[in-house]
Amino acid sequence: MATLSAPGRFLPRWTGGRRRLALGGVLLLAVGWAFAWGAHGHFSQPQATGLEAVTATRTVTVSGAGGRLDLAGVSAKPGEVLDLVVTDAPGAHAFVVQGAQPGSEYLVRGQKDGTTLIRLRVPASGQVGLLCTTPGHENLHGNISVGVTE
Numbered sequence: 001m002a003t004l005s006a007p008g009r010f011l012p013r014w015t016g017g018r019r020r021l022a023l024g025g026v027l028l029l030a031v032g033w034a035f036a037w038g039a040h041g042h043f044s045q046p047q048a049t050g051l052e053a054v055t056a057t058r059t060v061t062v063s064g065a066g067g068r069l070d071l072a073g074v075s076a077k078p079g080e081v082l083d084l085v086v087t088d089a090p091g092a093h094a095f096v097v098q099g100a101q102p103g104s105e106y107l108v109r110g111q112k113d114g115t116t117l118i119r120l121r122v123p124a125s126g127q128v129g130l131l132c133t134t135p136g137h138e139n140l141h142g143n144i145s146v147g148v149t150e
Contacts, residue, residue: 064089
């Protein structure tokens with residue numbers, strides 16, 4: 001008579017349901033480990049602190065009411081230093097510049113009056129995208145056209 005295992009050894013049989021449960025547990029542990037030990041971040045790109053001493057060429061007030069950044073009609077000249085003051089959006093914000101080109105710098109600071117100041121040195125051409133990376137602020141984003149002024 002043939003046996004499938006050595007005498008005295010027990011080989012457990014994993015059914016489909018138990019196997020899926022074990023794989024799900026391993027996946028959950030891996031995701032939990034990655035999240036807990038830093039496979040994510042709550043920081044923005046380095047900012048140009050040298051822009052603190054620069055005087056803005058122009059200041060534009062934009063609304064963040066309803067969790068949406070209203071940049072409709074905002075445009076800029078190449079090389080200009082533009083101050084965007086975001087109103088109606090209280091709380092901390094972590095705005096970043098998307099698609100930044102060489103020569104474009106930005107600085108984000110919360111103000112005492114509850115507004116957020118975004119000081120931006122405009123690149124030579126294209127569009128400048130702004131995005132708030134704070135969790136829950138996904139709709140605080142927009143684009144500024146470069147090369148055209150209001």
